[in-house]
Amino acid sequence: MASILRTSRTKPVWSSLARARFSSTAPKNTTLKERLAELIPLELENVKRVRAEHGKKSFGPVLVDQLYGGMRGLPALIWDGSVLDADEGIRFRGKTIPECQELLPKAPGGAEPLPEGLFWLLVTGEVPTQEQVTELSKDWAARSAIPEFVEEILDRCPPTLHPMSQFSLAVTALNHNSAFAKAYQDGVSKKEYWGPTFEDSMDLIAKLPNIAGRIYRNVYGQGKLPAIDPAKDYSHNLSTLLGFGDNQAFVELMRLYITIHSDHEGGNVSAHTGKLVGSALSDPFLAFAASLNGLAGPLHGLANQEVLVWLSKMQSKIGKNASDEAVKEYVWATLKGGQVVPGYGHAVLRKTDPRYTAQREFALKHLPEDPLFKLVGQIYNIVPDILLEAGKAKNPWPNVDAHSGALLSHYGLTQMQFYTVLFGVSRAFGVAAQLIWDRALGAPLERPKSYSTQAIEKIFKDKA
Secondary structure, eight states: OOOSOOOOOOOOOOOHHHHHHHSOBOOTTOOHHHHHHHHHHHHHHHHHHHHHHHTTSOOOOOOHHHHHTTTTTOOOOOOOSEEEETTTEEEETTBOHHHHHHHSOBOTTOOSBOHHHHHHHHHHSSBOOHHHHHHHHHHHHHTOOOOHHHHHHHHHSOTTSOHHHHHHHHHHHGGGGOHHHHHHHTTOOGGGTHHHHHHHHHHHHHHHHHHHHHHHHHHHTOOSOOOOOTTSOHHHHHHHHHTOTTOHHHHHHHHHHHHHHSOOOSOSHHHHHHHHHHHTTOOHHHHHHHHHHHHTSTTTTTHHHHHHHHHHHHHHHHOTTOOHHHHHHHHHHHHHTTOOOTTBOOSSOOSOOHHHHHHHHHHHHHOTTOHHHHHHHHHHTTHHHHHHHHTOOSOOSBOTHHHHHHHHHHTTOOOGGGHHHHHHHHHHHHHHHHHHHHHHTTOOOOOOOOOOHHHHHHHHHHHO
């Protein structure tokens, strides 16, 4: 078996224009909204130029198998925040995860990038200054309170209601105070849609820690919710609301976790759903609530929970520190039982997910002797060969979900049903950034053409 870092050295081709747009740093002494107002006219001209040069060109054929195969690989969306390369993995505005870890501002004494900086990068394509990130932290803290009626909705939910259902309910209810919904009713110009969309997106992201923290404490009995600290960064406040703010390693994990889970181009279920619902001019709260309902599916965000369930069952069956042979037998038993190995395979990636690699490097630094982490590494050295031998996967390598649960459980966050809520907090960054740009660029209502099986047969019969 090859090295644990099975990542491609092949670099995607980036145009000189892309390099110029995606490698700059943010001008000093501007807020995110002020910088966005400067960038929108430039991007409108850029989109106009691209459409004039390439708008009538074909972007590739459509195969009937793609229509029946869940539109897999079908080029159909514009998504500016990130692009997923099958071999290299995700790039946020042209930057790899290691580059983001190096370039984005960090908390004092911290080593992982602050999600505030990642959001600035997703929105502008620029690396912000430390001061700009600090101001963004303060802005989100100032917006973080949730309405009393939303608190009451959450407090009345039975603890047996899945945390993701509660999360979606609360985010939907935030629509009550939507700046975009009010502006639309007041007849705001289409050219100005981006402004209230920006305000809603900022409010959305800011309020998620309070929502997530309230759900966690209601469901798992962790006591009264502490207040947001305006002097702390977003991840620190989220960690505190969950009861882990005193553990600096957990806070660092949250900074990394939110950053790497924030965006994964536009074709995944949560991202595409947010874009689709937003295209109907539903406000960001309604659009993101729809995203959360997609993220809650076991083939999407719920997969990290499925991984930890599988690992726990394995440990209970074969014990801790089991031999490679025992692990192999358990993996084969899983496959022969008609089940998949959770956390392995990806719709796009054909190499190890760089998000998995980033989490592994974090574990090597902070928890190298953790038994569950050791099992995750042991499985990585075993499962790909078995999947290839069994012919079960085009991509036998692990994705992000194969690792995240082991890290969270190490620090005491063992409530697996809550894991997708953290994924949801993270994914808001990517969905919100794209919603802002969709309204700024005047993106239209999405309305792809559908066909029945009978119509497909008739098309090809008529061509024969």
